[in-house]
Amino acid sequence: MPAARPAHFSVLAACLALATASAWAQTSQLPITPEQRRVADQVAAAGVPLSELAPNAPDQHIVKAGDTLWDISQIFLKSPWRWPELWGMNRDQIRNPHLIYPGQVLLLVKSGDRARLELAQGVGSGGAGGAVKLSPRMRIASLDASPIASIPLNLIQPFLTEAVVFDTDQLATAPRIVATEEGHVVLGQGGKAYARGDFGNNVDFRIFRTARELRDPTTKEILGYEAPYVGTAELTRAADTRPGPDGKPETIPATIKVNLARLEVGVGDRLAPAPARDLDRYMPHAPDQPVAGQIAAVYGEALNAGQNQIVVLNRGKRDKLERGHVLALWRDGERTVDKTGERVEPIKLPDERHGVLFVFEVYERVSYALIISVKDPVTVGDRFTQP
Template sequence: MPAARPAHFVAACLTLALTSAWAQTSSLPITADQRRVAEQVASAGVPLSELAPNAPDSHTVKAGDTLWDISGLFLKSPWRWPELWGMNRDQIRNPHLIYPGQVLVLVKSDGRARLQFGQRVGGGPGDTVKLSPQMRISALDGNPIPTIPLHLIQPFLTDAVVFDTNVLATAPRIVAAQEGHVLMGRGDLAYARGDFAGATDFRIFRNARELRDPATKEILGYEAPYVGTADLIRAGEDRKSADGKTTEIVPATLQIKLARQEVGVGDRLAPAPQRNLDRYVPHAPDRAMAGQVVSIYGEALNAGQNQIVALNRGKRDGVERGHVFALWRDGERVTDKTGNRPEAIKLPDERHGVLFVFEVYERVSYALIISVKEPVKPGDRFTQP
């Protein structure tokens, strides 16, 4: 029988196996330095003090689970899962590779904890189930579980859009509808003018509104209400008349593919971007960071759990997709009447929620409210968790 391997060796091997599996599916090379970082993280784990009070010894992944949910079972701070799992978030873009039916085992040693894959040993329904760590990873039926519930943010990957400058002011515009219609829906034809720059797949927007920093009043970007999508099916042209004396303008023809709202004359067009859902990996910023909520997406004055807010920090400030922030509620200003004379005091600020950044622009970003105790409003403060 071979000698037993220490837990950190098993965790490191697990990490390398996952890294290799990812490399095979992504065609991107794994460098020696990336392997070193993965091994280093895998051998560290998290302090036992970071475990949730009722962290289970094991968990069987089920349909509907997310990486955030599972990490929340084991950790006080779910965004610290890369340390628990021994994963390198920068290089493993789909790091979980976890499927319904797989068993996760919590291993504790030397004052730290790590999470490993396990397997069921014997046991039918109602029988005792034993768990043993294993390093072999086999593909299971179904899709790997997502990091967070993607259905909460997927619509906003198209709907919530911020432009660094007011480019929509000069973007192609819808100038007419078919047969004199004023409003258009899915399947209708629309006619537009402007520079399409070779694109054929477009998003449709209403006029953009300014997003201003709550403190400095600087314009951070321009948020454009999303209307729908359209395909360019025929380019426009300028035709010369038969006698060559006049020019007839013929606009481009588009077909409305999706209409979240009714499309109207004057709406603007912007090329549809590519989206990558594999990079939404929760993690805390590497340095101190703070800012404020700029606005609530939509028409609401306050926001609650699973709603979207715009933040006054973006790429230039070091914000990344997947960053997790803590929400803070301003302490009330009250009067202390217990002394010799009344005095105005301010109660301490209280942390009351968690934000998850899923889209980042140059000076602003969008975040999902993962949890919150009090309604969130523009001007509310956030910091690193």
């Protein structure tokens, strides 16, 4: 995994450093070679350096209902997103991690200058080569049928249907609400509305307002169209055509029921099919190669963002960003003057890393990321890189 900064290498950066200098990871845009990937996988299988363990990392942990791999990693690691390394997973396994269940016992096994987590073999068996035995007072109930999640999904689930970007202004031709039930100017949850357009074979829809352009902070290129989320609706009766009083065909709009209303639903709002969500793919990992970009927008109406808020990045699939990528936030160093010398000179202070982003949705040219941690408010134009 790429370097966080010169003095803090993650596993992949350490591998790259074996073949090149550490500066390569910060300046080169060349792809990683198959040999570098092979070495990276070998190193990843060894676990994490002892220096990456949390100061009070325990020797073992019993998995509880409600735990996530991220939660458990916070117990053992300084940087919880590095849990795939702690498990010794290679690049493919990061996408298909070990299944961990409530009731299982995790052992922290140290070997030389590295450490990794393993599953205990059971009471009385020799976990970690027989060096660790569980207390006879410990009782482990039957394992829960559902494995624990990889990250705290509650941090991003509220945004999974709300944060939506269209690569083109396709909402302009999407089904639209043309009328509301009699006596209502706007609708809330449970309201009835009438819509026209091509519904396809879909029944469940999201409701949006007119989309706004998302532009790159530097180039001003249109990266996509973000549509303000209004709510959800279901199609309860299809559109129809029947003879009118004059014998000519008369259009009968489709009927929809508003199931959820974040905002008031009104005439002109647009409908888009609700997509299926694959929550199992949110596996935290660093990008395979150096990446750099800027915050293109703060989700919602706020001018800046803080921890657990959503930002839009000006990088997407075409830039090799993936769901689960962890990124570092950077604050530009202040421009000031040095008055201590013989003459006053303008200087720029070093850029400072001040936060962590977790990418949870990726489009062609933009991505949505959750601010996992941050020291200062995040604004449009702020930078991010690999961690």
